[in-house]
Amino acid sequence: VGLLNPLNLLYALSLAALVAIYLRALSRPTLEVSSLMLFEEVPAPAAKSRLLRIDRFFWLEALALGAITLAVAGLYLHVNQPAGTNHRHALVFDLGAAMGATTENRGSSRLDDARRAATQIIANAPPGDRFTVSGYALEAETFRAAGSGPQEARDALATLAPAAVAARPAALRAALMRARAADQIDLFADRPPPAAAIDDAGLVGRLNFHQVGAPAPNLAIVSLDAGVPRSTVGRCVVRNFSNRPQYCDLVIEAGGREVFHSMLIAEPRAEIVVPFGPLPAGGLVKARIATPDALAADNQRWALAPSIAHAHALVLSRDAAVRDDLARIVLAINPNFLVTAADPDSFKRSQHFDLAIIHDSPDQGVNADSRLLIFPEPPLDGSKRSQLVPVTRSVALVELQERADAGTLSTPVMLGPARVLAPPTWMEPIARGVSVGEHQSFPLGAYGFDGNAPVGVIAFDVRDHLLLDPDRMDALVLAIDLLHRLVAPRDVLIEPTGSFVTVAAGAHARLIAPDGTTRALVPDQWGAVRFRPLQSGRYLVTSNAPAVAVYANYYDAGESDLSAPATASATSSSPSPVATPAPSRLSVRPIAIPLVILALLALLGESLMLAQRAICWRASHV
């Protein structure tokens, strides 16, 4: 027996008030009568027990008040049930990339070990127990809801697969919160869960942590920079997460041909920067580690080398300094660009461009395959001309707070004036900020496809060499990111795993995953499909439009580090992947509803008694 909110027992003071009322009633009011000769035969029948002679109304009201007080205070019962009787198990699995790591000897993954342990728990469970199977990586996912029997749970275990993403603590917290109603929670992970996540989940049942896997050597490709073909060398960074030196057979391919292949020796827990190239031509570049190691997802990486073909870029701005800055950035991305910088007032709009960068100028009449709008002009008063990206107002000072690839910035970047945009729904914001003095954030950068033409927008002004300011590098990174997206080939995308990928596709779009599975995608009204690559490798989106290949890169410094010692946290009760015997459990059963029913019955009884008296003694005297 316990109370969920003992402070509410203060409502029991109402009982004291009730007792006071009745004690006062017991003081016997004096009634003046004309003569005692009329009452001499009806004396008080039990004068000696006066203090105990509290009538039934008192007990009924005390019962009602007491029941309501206990209900408000949250009275509950610990119901002790024998083990195995309707036991509810929750099997929670870490589905991060590290769970796909294999051991050197057996070749089975950590998830396989966890699956075996869970299967043993299911097998040892008494008949009648129910199971919930859930996992977490980027987010929590339930594979088999509560109430499933052993066979359904085993089937759900077979469907578990690790994702090439890092398991997020928030996802773990969500998974535990979903499982907190279970009597016993078995958590399978390769590393101890954060204590805060367990505390936040507010678990009622018992949590058994099963740490699976042993420390294993792992090599990972941290980054791949293709360089500029025929101009600059590319770089591949490889990291050794082992405490021992490791051989690393690194292969770099471009255009289907090996451009680099070398056996390297990686120092313990160190990074190797491997230069290669310059590449002879642009296109897709793939780096892979041929040496087998525990985790395969981070052994391959893709990058795009800029095309060596000449492309025409237009930079439109009334500010000569802005034109100069933007032209330099475009040439830094791809020196093969032929950049035309012009003042919009004197620009002849008949020429066709591959890329147009338009700063604080109207974009009408510009003939370009893709365009980047920077600090777009607000509409003139009374103008009915529709804008590609509507501008609602202008603000004098804005802070960049969030970028898609970096998340929330630790230090907001103070920028200059900006436009407050209302991006159309086909655009995806990739940066957000707030106006100084306001709280509501708005997009500072967005990207999308207007039909088949990619369009990017930067809301803040880039005058006064803002993009070259070393203190505001995030603005430059945002601009380069957008330019990369705009000049990237339409049929090839390179994205990190776990990110949402938007691809322009036609009807009957299908997605072919790296493992060969296929599923249908439904395009939105602008013909774009979105999906989230959770495997490292090549995804292919096919439709009646040209196919698009999406290469998903995976790397996470924490998740790829498989050398962490297998130490169980304080919350674990079973460090080995062996199921603990199911203990007898205490389940909490609030009894507020029975208490309220009891109070209502007491009040109903009192009402009946009052009605009875009313009938006997006239209603005016009750």
Add this chain to the structure above:
Amino acid sequence: MLEARAFEPEFLHKLDGLVLGTRRARTRRAGQRIIGRHQGGGIEPENFREYSPGDDLRFLDWNAFARFDELTIRTFRAERQLEITIMVDASASMAVPVDDDKLGLALTLGAGLAFIGMNENDPVRLVAFAGRHGGTRLETTPFRRRRETYADFRPFVSALKSGGPTRISAAVGDLLHERRAPGIVIVISDFLVSPGDYEEALDRLLGARHEVKVLHVMGDRESTGNYPPGNYRVRDCESGELRDVVFGPAAAAACRARIADHAAGLSAFCSRRGVMYAPAFGASHLDEIMAREFPRLGVIS
């Protein structure tokens, strides 16, 4: 209060034409019990008799003396009006329970009977009685004979306050000390005294050759025992005595039985003594009482 109704035109209109009947003749022969030469004071000739010395020469019939040469004295019927005394109990018990307004009922009935009595030009007075400091409080109005003077009772009725114990026999004793001619005495009270007290009082009135009528007044709640249920400490308003009582259905039934026994005892005594008895239970039943119980007191139309 209820006594205010006694002076309302509607109330008095109902009493028009009513007469308070009496078992005794209103006239009697003069000189029957009178020592001396007192003549009847009326104007209706009754008889002739032979003159004897000492007779009042004003009543000598000179016409008969001229015709018969004998001295003859004319006698007249002595017209005598009955004095009606209406005794209203003004003890503390008449004010309890407050809701019942027993005193108001008693005063209203008493004033109504006074008005009826004045219809025959009988002299009527109201007397309020109660105990006080071991003695008796007797408040009396002058006799009023004509209906035009009925309103003179109003200050008395309005100002009368209840208080003190009920002592009917003592009050009657004080009243009889006035040694007035026998008449009609109407006693209006709740008679919440010992039977010996009211029996002695009524016997003394009868002994003084008064025609006695009794109007037994009780309140609505008092007569039904309809008190709020629960534990109470009741206090006698006259004696101050306390008693713990549990009101409830049983107590109410017992109370009603006590009232019935008490009224039956009083009624039986009155019946034995030839006293007219009428109950008047409940101020809310004033009109019914006047219609049903007044005839028992000899009120006729």
